[in-house]
Amino acid sequence: MTLDAATIDPLRPPPRPERRRRRVRVGEVVAVLFTVALVIASVAPGLLAPLDPTAVAPLEAFRPPSPSHPFGTDESGRDVYTRLVHGTGASLLIGLAATAIGLGTALVLALVAVFGGRVADGIVGRTIEVLFAFPALLSALLVILVLGPGPVAATVAVGLSTAPGYARIIRTSLLTVRASGYVESARLLGHSPARVVLRTILPNALAPLLALATLGVGQAVVWASSLSFLGLGAQPPAPEWGAMLASARVYLTTAWWLTVFPGLLIVATTLAATAIGRSLDARSRRSS
Amino acid sequence: MSARDVSETSTGPLLELDGLTVSFGSGSSRTTVVRDVSFSIAAGECVAIVGESGSGKSVTARSILGLAGPGAIVEARRLAVDGHDVSRAGGRELRRLRGDVVGLISQDALVSLDPLRRVAAEVGDPLRLHRDASRRERDGAVIELLDRVGIPRPEVRARQYPHQLSGGLRQRALIASAIAAGPRLLIADEPTTALDMTVQAGILRLLGALRDEDTGLLLISHDLGVVAAVADRVVVMRNGSIVDEGATAAILAGGSHAYTRQLVRAVPAGVPRGTALLSREPLPTATTIAGHTPAREGRGGASLDREGRAVLSARGVAKTFGHGTDATHAVRGIDLDVHPGETIGVVGESGGGKTTLGRILLALTEPDVGTVLLDGEPWSGIRERERRSRRRLAGLVSQDTSSSVDPRWSVGRVIADALPPRLTSDERRRRVRDALADVALDPDLRTRSPRTLSGGQRQRVGIARALAAEPRVIVLDEPVSALDATVAAGVLDLLDALQRDRGLAYVLISHDLSVVRHMSDRVAVMLDGVVVETGPTEAVFSSPSHEYTRRLLADVPVLPPA
Numbered sequence: 001m002t003l004d005a006a007t008i009d010p011l012r013p014p015p016r017p018e019r020r021r022r023r024v025r026v027g028e029v030v031a032v033l034f035t036v037a038l039v040i041a042s043v044a045p046g047l048l049a050p051l052d053p054t055a056v057a058p059l060e061a062f063r064p065p066s067p068s069h070p071f072g073t074d075e076s077g078r079d080v081y082t083r084l085v086h087g088t089g090a091s092l093l094i095g096l097a098a099t100a101i102g103l104g105t106a107l108v109l110a111l112v113a114v115f116g117g118r119v120a121d122g123i124v125g126r127t128i129e130v131l132f133a134f135p136a137l138l139s140a141l142l143v144i145l146v147l148g149p150g151p152v153a154a155t156v157a158v159g160l161s162t163a164p165g166y167a168r169i170i171r172t173s174l175l176t177v178r179a180s181g182y183v184e185s186a187r188l189l190g191h192s193p194a195r196v197v198l199r200t201i202l203p204n205a206l207a208p209l210l211a212l213a214t215l216g217v218g219q220a221v222v223w224a225s226s227l228s229f230l231g232l233g234a235q236p237p238a239p240e241w242g243a244m245l246a247s248a249r250v251y252l253t254t255a256w257w258l259t260v261f262p263g264l265l266i267v268a269t270t271l272a273a274t275a276i277g278r279s280l281d282a283r284s285r286r287s288s
Numbered sequence: 289m290s291a292r293d294v295s296e297t298s299t300g301p302l303l304e305l306d307g308l309t310v311s312f313g314s315g316s317s318r319t320t321v322v323r324d325v326s327f328s329i330a331a332g333e334c335v336a337i338v339g340e341s342g343s344g345k346s347v348t349a350r351s352i353l354g355l356a357g358p359g360a361i362v363e364a365r366r367l368a369v370d371g372h373d374v375s376r377a378g379g380r381e382l383r384r385l386r387g388d389v390v391g392l393i394s395q396d397a398l399v400s401l402d403p404l405r406r407v408a409a410e411v412g413d414p415l416r417l418h419r420d421a422s423r424r425e426r427d428g429a430v431i432e433l434l435d436r437v438g439i440p441r442p443e444v445r446a447r448q449y450p451h452q453l454s455g456g457l458r459q460r461a462l463i464a465s466a467i468a469a470g471p472r473l474l475i476a477d478e479p480t481t482a483l484d485m486t487v488q489a490g491i492l493r494l495l496g497a498l499r500d501e502d503t504g505l506l507l508i509s510h511d512l513g514v515v516a517a518v519a520d521r522v523v524v525m526r527n528g529s530i531v532d533e534g535a536t537a538a539i540l541a542g543g544s545h546a547y548t549r550q551l552v553r554a555v556p557a558g559v560p561r562g563t564a565l566l567s568r569e570p571l572p573t574a575t576t577i578a579g580h581t582p583a584r585e586g587r588g589g590a591s592l593d594r595e596g597r598a599v600l601s602a603r604g605v606a607k608t609f610g611h612g613t614d615a616t617h618a619v620r621g622i623d624l625d626v627h628p629g630e631t632i633g634v635v636g637e638s639g640g641g642k643t644t645l646g647r648i649l650l651a652l653t654e655p656d657v658g659t660v661l662l663d664g665e666p667w668s669g670i671r672e673r674e675r676r677s678r679r680r681l682a683g684l685v686s687q688d689t690s691s692s693v694d695p696r697w698s699v700g701r702v703i704a705d706a707l708p709p710r711l712t713s714d715e716r717r718r719r720v721r722d723a724l725a726d727v728a729l730d731p732d733l734r735t736r737s738p739r740t741l742s743g744g745q746r747q748r749v750g751i752a753r754a755l756a757a758e759p760r761v762i763v764l765d766e767p768v769s770a771l772d773a774t775v776a777a778g779v780l781d782l783l784d785a786l787q788r789d790r791g792l793a794y795v796l797i798s799h800d801l802s803v804v805r806h807m808s809d810r811v812a813v814m815l816d817g818v819v820v821e822t823g824p825t826e827a828v829f830s831s832p833s834h835e836y837t838r839r840l841l842a843d844v845p846v847l848p849p850a
Contacts, residue, residue, distance in 0.1 A: 181692035188650060189706050189757055190679030200694055207696070 031275035034268060042089035049085035053078065053239045062255050072257035074248065080261055087239035092269075094155045094233070094240075095221035099213055101159025102220070106166030107206075113167075114174040115197070124167070131164040137226065144232050151240070154233035158223045162216060169212065173205040180204075214277030218270035225266050241266055300371050301328040302473045302504035303352065307365035310347050310356055310528075318361075322348050323528045327521075331472065334495075334505035336519035336536070338512060338551065340772035341743070344528040345508050349475050352506075353390055354382040370472055387414040391466030393459075395478040400462055401450040407434070407461050408446035414469035433464040437494055455638070456487030463494065473504040480514055484637040484799050489843035492517045510772050512555055513802075513845030516540055524548050554777035557802035557844070561809070561825070564784070565777035597664050598625035599760045599793045600682065605648055605658030605668070606817075618644040619655070620817045624795075626761055629787065631794040633808030633825065635801055635840065641817035642797045646763045649795060650682055651675055663760065680708070683759035687766035689750030693738045699724070699749050700734030706756035723752040727782060744775035748782065755786065761793040768803060780807060801844045805829050813837045 041048050057077030065072045071080035113124035131139060143157035177183060178201055186196045221241075227233040228242025229249075236247050241262045248258030310322035322344040329335045337345040351362045352369065354377065367375035370389050374382065386392065391414075394400045401410055411433055412426040421429065427446075434442035437460040450458055459479065466474060476495060480488040496518045499505045509515050515522055515536065522539040524532035524547065532545035542549045556565055563570050602624040609616045619641045626632050634642050647653040648660060651667055660668040662681060686692050693702045703720045711719065721731040727748040738746050747767065754762050764783065768776035780803065787794060798804050804811060804825075811828050813821040813836065821834040832838045 181686065181688075182694045184652065185684070185692045185753075186694075186705070188652070188679055188682075188684055190676045191705075192676065203696060204694065 025279075027275050028279050031272040031279075034272045035276065038088055038092060038269065038272070041085045042092050045086045045088065049079075049082040051079050051082040053083045053086035054237055055079075062251070064255075065257055071261040072255065074244075074255075074258055075251065080244075080257060083239040083244060084241065084262060084265055087241050087244065090151065090234055090238065090240045091221055091224065091242070091266075092217075094151060094158070094224040095217045095269075097155045098158040098162065098220035098224060099216045101156060102162035102166055102216065103209070103213055105160060105163040106170050109163065109167040110170035110174055113171050114178065124171075128164045128167055136161040137223070140223065140227060141232070144227070149232040149235070151234045151238075154224050154227040157227065158220050161223075162220065166209075166212070166216070170205065170209065173208060174201060177201050177205045208281070211277045211281030214273055214280060218273030218277075221269055221273075222266060301330045302333075302370055303329040303506065304366055304368040305348075305352070305364065306367075307363075308348060308351060308367060309363045310344070310351050311361045311363075312357075312359055321528050322351070325525070325528075325530055327523050327530070327533065329473065329504045329506055331504050332499060332502040333521070334499045334507055334519045335521045335523060336507040336509060336515040337523045337525055338509055338515055338539075339525035340510060340774065342527075343525040345525050346477055348525070349477055349506055349508050352475065353386050353392060354379070355386075355392075384418070387466075387471065388418040388469050389471055390473045390475060391469070391471035393463050393466045393474065393476040393479045395481050401458060401465075403450055405449070406446065407448055407450065407453070410450075411446070411461060411465040411468055414465065418469045429468070430464075433468055434461065437461075437464045437467075438490060439464070456483055456490065459483060459487070459491055460494070463491070467498065467503075471503070473506065474498060475506045475508070477508045478510070479507070481509075481511070485801065485840060485843045486637055488514070489517075489845070492845065511845070512540065512552060512773070513557070517845045524551065550774055554773040555802065556777065556780060556806035559806050561806060562784070564781045565806070566774070566781055598627050598661070599663055600624075600626040600649060600667075600795070601661045602645075602649065602655075603659050603661075605645075605655040605660060607644055607648060607653060607655050617817045619648065621658070622812075622819055624649075624812065624819075626793045626795055628760065628793050629791040630810070631787065631796055631808045633804035633811040634795060634797045634814060635799065635804050635811060636814035637799065637840075640814040642799075642814055643765065644817075645814070646684075646765050646795065646797050650684055650763055651679075680706075680757040681760045683754035683757055683762040685747070685750045685754050685762060685764050685767050687769050689746045690739055692750065693753070695737075695739065697737075698735050699738055699741070702738060702749060703734070703753050703756050706753045708758065719756065723756045726755060726786070727752045742775075743771050744779060747771060747779050751779070751782065751786070755790075759792070761795065763795045763797065765797045766799070767796070769798065769800065776803075783807070801829075801840060813840065 037048070045053075055078060057073075060069075060073050060077035061075055063069050063073040063077075069079050069081065071084065073079055074083070109124050109128070113121045116124075134142075139161040140154075140157035143160055144153050147153035147156060182204075183196060183200055186200050191199075224233055225240075225242030225245065228240050229246040231246060234240035234243045236243055244262045245259055245266075248255070248262070251258055305328065306326045308322055308325040309320060311318050311320040313319055325344075325348055327335060337348060339345045347356050347360070350356050351360070351364075352367065352374070354362075354374070356362055362375070364375045367373065369385060372385075372389075374385060377385070401407075408427065408430045411430045412421075415421040415426045415429055430446050431442045434445055439445050439457055439460050445453065445457065445461070450461070453461060463479070474495075479495065480491050483491065492514060495505060495507070499518065505518070507515065507519055519536045522532075522534065522536050523530055524539065524543065524545065526547050532539065532543040532548040534543060538544075539548060540552060542552055550566075553568065554565060559565055559568070602622055605619060605622050606617070607619045609618055622645060624632065624645075634645060636642050644653060648655050648668070651660065651662075655668055658668070659666065662678060665678070667675070667678075667682075684692075694705075697705070700720050703723050704716050707716055707719055720734055724731045724734060729745060729748050729752065733741065733745065733749075738749055741749065747770075751767075767783070768779050771779060783794070784807065786792060794807070796804060796807050808825045810823065811825050812819045813828065813834065815836045821828060821832065821837045828837065829841065832841060
């Protein structure tokens with residue numbers, strides 16, 4: 001053998017085949033930079049906004065955007081920019097956790113449907129269809145009705161209300177992969193069903209979901225904000241984007257900056273997540 | 289002046305091609321796929337371009353219609369259809385040309401016919417576009433056309449959708465659409481590749497008839513048998529250039545170029561069992577590929593382990609899909625024994641039950657009646673749990689390995705996955721390299737994704753995986769149907785050598801009779817789920833006893849004896 005056996009392990013996941021040189025898209029770069037900023041804001045908000053997000057200064061109330069307060073101040077004289085930065089963590093956490101809850105629930109449902117036999121598939125399928133009949137926000141409200149308002153309840157509510165959609169996609173994906181030639185090949189080699197599911201079916205069925213989940217995070221942030229806006233999510237004075245919007249709506253005509261900046265941030269976050277999700281999706285399609 | 293006005297006055301060749309060069313891209317990334325190709329076709333003449341994938345034969349044909357693809361740079365000293373120079377023709381002019389003066393029949397009728405339109409609409413399109421025919425005229429003409437291309441019950445078929453038609457009927461409908469406006473030149477790009485022999489023979493007869501009616505025919509094919517059936521002249525292309533050219537008989541006799549001989553040689557028809565296709569040398573009776581100990585000595589009828597226990601045997605197996613009047617008897621009452629070191633060829637047309645039989649033998653489908661024994665032990669009618677430990681004894685090489693390997697896995701992992709369990713990682717690595725060497729692949733390929741390999745390499749990976757499990761019997765389901773002739777010949781030679789080396793039993797399922805004849809010791813001919821004839825290969829092929837076998841054999845396009 002001319003090759004050093006230790007350098008290339010055939011059991012390691014395959015190195016990507018030489019990928020065609022891709023033009024870097026401006027939108028993707030901006031989305032990634034923005035996401036990095038969001039992550040910094042979540043982990044160490046003090047780095048981007050050194051002021052105290054809850055410091056009240058009545059004399060400074062309702063100042064429009066200016067060099068000292070780039071996004072203006074709210075009814076209690078708190079700096080809107082500072083509050084937005086400090087609220088990032090809570091808002092994003094809600095988005096991520098909600099997506100995780102949604103995907104996790106969906107995965108369990110889909111696995112039961114696909115591998116639990118015809119009766120289980122029927123039950124799960126009909127349940128998903130019934131859930132689909134309700135608007136997602138309505139089912140989220142039902143969950144909150146049971147759990148009581150608060151950020152945790154809002155997260156769970158948004159997560160559970162997205163589960164049916166994910167479950168349907170995962171179920172189809174699992175069925176497609178299960179019927180594929182390579183799963184049959186694995187069976188022909190006498191691998192146990194557990195091994196076939198874990199090593200072949202799940203990785204292939206879930207890979208396309210990564211992109212979808214990224215899109216879902218943006219969606220979940222919006223929904224969590226909607227719940228906060230309705231007063232059912234994070235409670236004031238906690239600096240959460242949706243809650244800030246909710247308390248600012250009273251001053252919509254007099255202090256536009258109180259609603260515009262949190263709104264813009266939510267839109268930008270969703271856009272960034274969508275852009276990254278699409279790019280991931282395109283990549284996974286190219287490689288498959 | 290429209291292209292058609294010219295057609296009625298011209299007397300020269302239908303197609304004149306001089307110095308056609310097609311390239312893609314620009315600057316340093318510019319690649320030339322067709323280089324200085326020149327030939328002409330007269331009315332009533334059939335010229336065939338043969339060559340392997342990537343030889344530029346399809347691009348050449350499509351350039352004539354301005355369909356070489358986006359970004360293609362087509363240059364020619366002369367590119368004239370029916371006396372009309374089209375080398376600088378614009379979109380509108382070319383559109384008028386297509387379907388009117390030149391008809392195109394493409395390979396895959398399933399994707400070439402709009403699934404949402406009825407056959408009549410599709411076939412009548414050229415009449416609507418080029419002849420301004422009224423609805424009523426079209427309807428009549430369509431039925432006539434369908435009848436002419438040999439579609440039974442044309443008035444029924446005209447109202448159906450493409451998915452309701454079989455592959456052969458679809459191809460015929462596509463031809464009907466291509467000839468609807470009475471084009472003077474027909475371009476047929478691999479018109480029969482996806483079809484059964486019998487259907488193929490029908491299509492070839494149809495093309496031949498059109499040619500006899502003075503239509504010029506440009507036939508693109510990788511199959512020399514097809515070419516032999518209809519072409520008057522053959523152009524051999526390789527890597528974008530013409531390497532050989534001449535009358536069909538001369539080319540099939542070996543032409544004037546080494547590559548032509550190689551192509552002719554790769555056709556398994558008439559090459560006796562046990563002779564390598566590519567080298568034409570007898571295969572050694574016991575090769576020592578990669579140092580494996582030969583499983584047995586000698587070969588041929590006498591030494592065959594016929595009296596010994598069959599490695600795989602089926603007794604009276606039957607399988608029905610559906611119920612009541614919809615029931616399809618896919619397989620009925622089949623007995624089959626496969627002995628070590630022996631190849632059983634299973635032939636028949638699609639829908640004949642070949643694939644179902646293969647699945648039953650692999651215990652992927654449970655027969656309704658009958659039993660299957662693997663190595664003398666029950667293989668059907670038992671629980672999957674009991675089968676699992678013995679599954680490795682029976683392997684499968686399918687037509688398309690790319691769909692039967694995990695798309696995320698490297699070649700190395702695909703093969704390692706098939707190795708026996710509980711090996712050390714060193715042992716595993718060594719065996720993966722050995723497996724690749726056994727199928728004559730570079731061990732460096734193990735880090736690549738199977739999808740980045742060529743078709744022939746991929747098929748070898750499929751074989752390496754099957755072998756890695758150390759099977760006693762392998763079901764080969766159309767193992768070379770998707771491959772070019774010379775590549776296929778290499779794979780067949782490899783399979784043959786591996787069998788001699790390891791005493792493997794093969795069940796070879798194929799619609800290609802020449803492959804089966806070359807590879808098999810015994811054949812089983814299937815029709816409608818029943819084995820209508822079985823016996824030693826040469827006996828069956830030289831003196832078929834069943835009508836259906838005779839028909840199958842008659843439909844095999846044959847090369848004239850060299």
